[in-house]
Amino acid sequence: MDIKSGHSSPVMTDSPPISNSRLTIRQNRLPYSSATAISQNNNLLLTVPRKKTGILDDVKSSGWLDAMKSSSPPPTILNKDNISSDATDMTYREWTQLKYPSALTTFEKIMSFAKGKRIALFLDYDGTLSPIVEEPDCAYMSSAMRTAVQNVAKYFPTAIISGRSRDKVYEFVGLSELYYAGSHGMDIMSPAGESLNHEQLSRTVSVNEKVLCSLVESTKDIKGAKVEDNKFCISVHYRNVEEKNWNLVAQCVDDVIRTYPKLRLTHGRKVLEIRPVIDWDKGKAVTFLLESLGLNNCEDVLPIYVGDDRTDEDAFKVLRDGPNHGYGVLVSAVPKDTNAFYSLRDPSEVMEFLKSLVTWKRSMG
Numbered sequence: 273m274d275i276k277s278g279h280s281s282p283v284m285t286d287s288p289p290i291s292n293s294r295l296t297i298r299q300n301r302l303p304y305s306s307a308t309a310i311s312q313n314n315n316l317l318l319t320v321p322r323k324k325t326g327i328l329d330d331v332k333s334s335g336w337l338d339a340m341k342s343s344s345p346p347p348t349i350l351n352k353d354n355i356s357s358d359a360t361d362m363t364y365r366e367w368t369q370l371k372y373p374s375a376l377t378t379f380e381k382i383m384s385f386a387k388g389k390r391i392a393l394f395l396d397y398d399g400t401l402s403p404i405v406e407e408p409d410c411a412y413m414s415s416a417m418r419t420a421v422q423n424v425a426k427y428f429p430t431a432i433i434s435g436r437s438r439d440k441v442y443e444f445v446g447l448s449e450l451y452y453a454g455s456h457g458m459d460i461m462s463p464a465g466e467s468l469n470h471e472q473l474s475r476t477v478s479v480n481e482k483v484l485c486s487l488v489e490s491t492k493d494i495k496g497a498k499v500e501d502n503k504f505c506i507s508v509h510y511r512n513v514e515e516k517n518w519n520l521v522a523q524c525v526d527d528v529i530r531t532y533p534k535l536r537l538t539h540g541r542k543v544l545e546i547r548p549v550i551d552w553d554k555g556k557a558v559t560f561l562l563e564s565l566g567l568n569n570c571e572d573v574l575p576i577y578v579g580d581d582r583t584d585e586d587a588f589k590v591l592r593d594g595p596n597h598g599y600g601v602l603v604s605a606v607p608k609d610t611n612a613f614y615s616l617r618d619p620s621e622v623m624e625f626l627k628s629l630v631t632w633k634r635s636m637g
């Protein structure tokens with residue numbers, strides 16, 4: 273599908289007024305090259321250090337630790353014999369029956385809304401196309417899932433929208449026919465290799481190497497902590513850190529955030545995500561991609577977004593409340609509140625859903 277020009281601009285709330293803040297398409301840039309994470313204009317983002325106040329109390333009182341503890345519940349809650357309890361199953365069933373129906377069991381219903389419409393598909397990566405694993409660098413997607421994504425992309429424009437760097441997620445998925453939006457949707461590339469980044473964005477929001485280095489340095493003695501460079505964002509993982517040391521991880525991150533006021537924090541699944549303070553998220557990326565595809569504000573378009581994480585909620589909300597009305601599908605094995613309409617239990621159900629979309633499309637002739 274061709275990219276159209278004339279997209280609307282993202283609003284950047286924390287940068288100086290910019291006369292020409294349009295999103296640009298840079299043709300023929302090398303797609304998926306391993307670009308460096310260092311900004312040429314770091315001083316735009318990282319400003320005068322603030323004075324540090326309390327230690328550890330700050331992260332406790334700010335609710336970080338509670339958020340860290342509640343992030344990423346296990347796929348199934350197990351009792352002491354490691355057997356999924358009937359009560360848990362019942363709660364999950366009620367959740368899917370009463371609040372967020374399974375996109376598989378209600379597939380016919382969803383497709384009745386899709387009749388005569390063009391579906392645009394948006395897929396998160398970790399926890400959606402690949403199962404959550406302990407080592408972030410080993411979050412491989414199965415070849416069956418790759419085939420399912422490849423097939424679905426033959427019929428519907430398909431984008432992967434991830435918190436990871438675009439290069440990394442492309443390396444995992446490896447399908448050149450998709451759109452990729454890395455760094456929580458900030459870094460977008462079309463199948464034709466067109467870069468859809470905001471000019472100012474790339475200059476303004478690259479996360480400073482200094483921040484990365486200081487996080488690596490300050491967490492190096494915390495066993496299991498891992499700092500991941502996501503180009504415009506940084507992830508600090510604590511999945512493999514003993515819970516008694518989570519406050520230390522939080523403190524290291526807090527020290528950085530308070531030193532650089534133009535960085536902010538979001539919580540993912542056992543990960544603290546440091547990102548620039550700009551008004552851009554996965555929801556904005558969905559709107560932008562729909563505009564780019566010429567599918568924005570069209571009554572005959574049905575966008576579907578499948579994701580498992582808190583950052584995906586921005587996209588669910590855009591599809592629920594915005595003019596591009598569509599469906600969010602939350603991937604979760606435990607009941608949660610969400611802005612999505614539907615649910616799927618895990619990546620294997622996501623794969624079934626993708627296959628069902630292909631079968632449905634083929635049956636339409």
Ligand SMILES: O=P(O)(O)OC[C@H]1O[C@H](O[C@H]2O[C@H](CO)[C@@H](O)[C@H](O)[C@H]2O)[C@H](O)[C@@H](O)[C@@H]1O
Pocket residue numbers: 396397398399403404405406407408409411433434435436500502507509511540541542543545581583
């Ligand atoms: O938007 P996403 O594609 O879902 O990316 C969000 C984060 O995903 C990755 O971390 C998560 O998956 C890892 C591998 O399964 C797991 O070890 C980690 O605990 C999860 O948080 C990725 O590594 C992060 O950088 C992304 O921010």
